[in-house]
Amino acid sequence: MILLEGKPIAEEIKARLKTEIAQMQDKPRLAIVMVGENAVSEKFVSLKEKFAREIGAETRRYEFPADITTNQLRERMRDLVHEARNDGVIVQLPLPESIDTQGILNAVVPEKDVDVLSARAVGDFQVGKYKTLPPVAGAIKALFEKYxxxxxxxxxxxxxxxxxxxxxVSVWAKREGAITTVIADPSQFDAEIIKNADIVISGAGVPNLIRGEHIKEGAIVVDAATDINFESVSEKASHITPRVGGVGPLTVAFVFENLVALAKSRK
Incomplete structure (x- = not known):
């Protein structure tokens, strides 16, 4: 069994981005929109801020109260998206249930959409016209290329x-020529479909959803949301992401890979 270690690849990307940014006239800046208080979101944002410091990029938080309305947030988004110093904008998810999440994501113009989540950016990505890959798709692609x-x-x-x-990830897999099946609803989990898969990529956010008896011998397993029972799955998988240091560090790296790419394309 081979561990698909993402952290070393993320470190390679970090070193390359640091060199690229040192040669840029202006340091790229990432605007991070946060609504309300969420311990998990705070952790993820802190990881992005740390990565930014290590490569010489800048970040700026835009923090709003949990009771802000969709219309109020959209107005504030309009200003920060068009702020010239912001080369990229991300909206830290999840937003409060009272907020129209897609409406807010759509406020990010494609040329600054680092996460590729606005409807326009998603549409361009689906037809192969967007400049970058969504961070998780980019992370998995990098893992597969490395191994x-x-x-x-x-x-x-x-x-x-x-x-x-x-x-x-499903769009990317289809574009790469994979025979792709999506189990959209974890409550309709079909073990037989998974058992026939050469590659399983999980992002459902349901701990221990996938266990060793669900996969075939020699399958490649990528856990992007802590869905995998590592002990049992690792006994059968040929390749598997580790509990820590798999997709996560690479996803953060690709946020900044995208930021730098978008910043350069606008200069």
Whole structure:
């Protein structure tokens, strides 16, 4: 069994981005929109801020109260999106239930959409016209390239169909020529579909959803949302992401890969 270690690849990307930014006239800046208080979101944002400091990029938080309305937030988004110093904008998810999440994501113009979540950016990505890959898709692509994993013609099952993992990863897999099946709703989990998969990519956010008896011998398993029972799955998988240091560090790296790419394209 081979561990698909993302952290060393993220470190390589970090070193390259640091060199690229040192040669740029202006340091790229990432605007981070946060609404309300959420301990998990705070942790993820802190990781992004740390990565930015290490490569010489800038970040700026825009923090809003949990009781802000969609219209109020959209107005504030309009200002910060068009702020010239902001080369990229991300909206830290989840937003409060009272907020129209897609409406807010759509306020990010494609040329600053680092996460590739606005409807226009998603549409361009789906037809192969967007400049960058969504961060999780970019992370998984980098893992597969590093470990020599070919996806073309393989049976790929994507578990979960959320904005950040399932939707972009399934689009990317199909574009790469994989025979792709999506299990959108974890409550309709079909073990037989997974058992026939050459590659399983999970982003449902349901701990221990996938166990060793669900996969075939020699399957490649990527856990992007803590869905995998590592002990049992690792006994059968040929390749598997580790509990820590798999997709996560690479996803952060690709946020800044995208930021730098978008900043350069606008200069």
């Amino acid at each position: 020599g994993i070919e996806i073309h013609g393989k049976r790929v099952v994507v578990v979960g169909y959320g904005r950040l993992v399932g939707q972009p």
